[in-house]
Amino acid sequence: MPEIRNMTINFGPQHPSAHGVLRLVLELDGEVVQRADPHIGLLHRGTEKLAESKPYNQSIGYMDRLDYISMMCNEHAYVLAIEKLLGITPPIRAQYIRVMYDEMTRILNHVFWLAAHAADIGAMTILLYCMRDRENILDCYEAVSGTRMHATYYRPGGVYRDLPETMPQYKPSEWHSQKDVEVMNSDRQGSLLDFIEAFTASFPGNLDDYETLLTENRIWKQRTVDIGVVTAERALQLGFTGPMLRGSGVEWDLRKKQPYEVYDRLDFDIVVGVNGDCYDRYLVHMEEMRQSIRIIRQCVDWLRANPGPTMLGCGQR
């Protein structure tokens, strides 16, 4: 009988299904990974070192690039830290704008996660649908900051500017006729808030579509149910946070437990999983997007009714 041994292979760092640059040294028994040694530093930029020799406000842009799928949330953490040290509180309108953009960023992030996750598992259709939704949110980024990804929109003491009254429009081109463009611009006739409101109306329907494609899909369930089970104890040991921790059944949400900005004024639920497997984490992510939509709607209503300053003036706290 021939001797059967585990096989060690190198994966990456450049590989079509390695998101970013990730290298894994894998020990395989058949198709099952027995041991993995991740080499994670290939994208490391030493942000702390770069920030060392700069005034604090010049490093906000670096924070966008930490996790370039949820840009404004990183900015938010950084800006909040500066504000905490300075002992200042931004105007209430700025806080609502930040919370609204945080939640849009959450959707941006989760939608991209869903696209990549589904594509990796083999559900190719999802990818392009998700990119369509992502595009709308990136347009909102562009409308307030002028850039689609690395916004540098949050500033210590508020946000860079108030929400614009107009949305950028598509123009006819080789690929889009005048008629197409009119349809594409139909949500963009009013202010940014109108556009966001239209998005909150259309997006839940899209989410339903994705769930129709995936949630009860046999192949999807075969590949996620009981895969990657992490118990609550293990999740805490490994320092999990966010939807990863909630997927393992720990009811922990900073927005509820240690509310910052205006989260204590908003109505939403904490989403918790049961089994701690990939499937539960998937369900948590999906439901979180629905909760985000709820929060965004509340923010839109408030922002409509309450104009005001979005940045602290000189000498204000």
Next chain:
Amino acid sequence: MANSLEAFHTRLREFFGDKILASRIATGQVTIEILPDQLSAVCKSLRDEEQFAFAQLSDVCGVDYLSYGKADWETQDTTSTGFSRGVSGGVYNEEIRGFPARFAVVYHLLSIKHNRRLRVRCFVPGDPPKVNSVVDIWASANWFERETFDLFGILFDGHPDLRRILTDYGFIGHPFRKDFPLEGNVEVIYDAEKKRVVYQPVSIENRVLVPKVIRHDHRYEKVESKK
């Protein structure tokens, strides 16, 4: 909140007694300072004692106090016109606090049960600086400690696999030490003769970027019209 934070602070002091060298409440969070040889014992109690229950280790990071209190920027006064742009290079604050060692390791703990955070600071003497690992207490310390070793050169005694984690293969030095140059020591280029990527001493110089700002609004109209 402030009251319960005070109470928690007092409980910590009572429980650990003189194991806590110093402690303070700043920006809504308690920081305690302990000796490196008591780190393991204190951390174990912090995790296992019912009244603390710090089940999660959120972060471990190193701090290099080599240039603490030395500022390059003239930023004492806030203005509406912005910072002074020049680097003054060697403006030394006279009142630099005396630290017991150059390096410190800082642990950020989170208790989900009590909804509370704690910061534990531990100055690490020696060259190379060395402290006990807490991997056996919190598994998340594994990579955090590798990172701290990689970037600051602090050794963790008892770590199962203390390799570099973020820097390049064959990297020399610890980049987050204050005496490590911002631009680094080596750069990689493609050598056409050798037909491969090679390392060579870094060719760029450290400089201060001064963004060029062109403004066209009413505040500048006067100045422009005078010209």
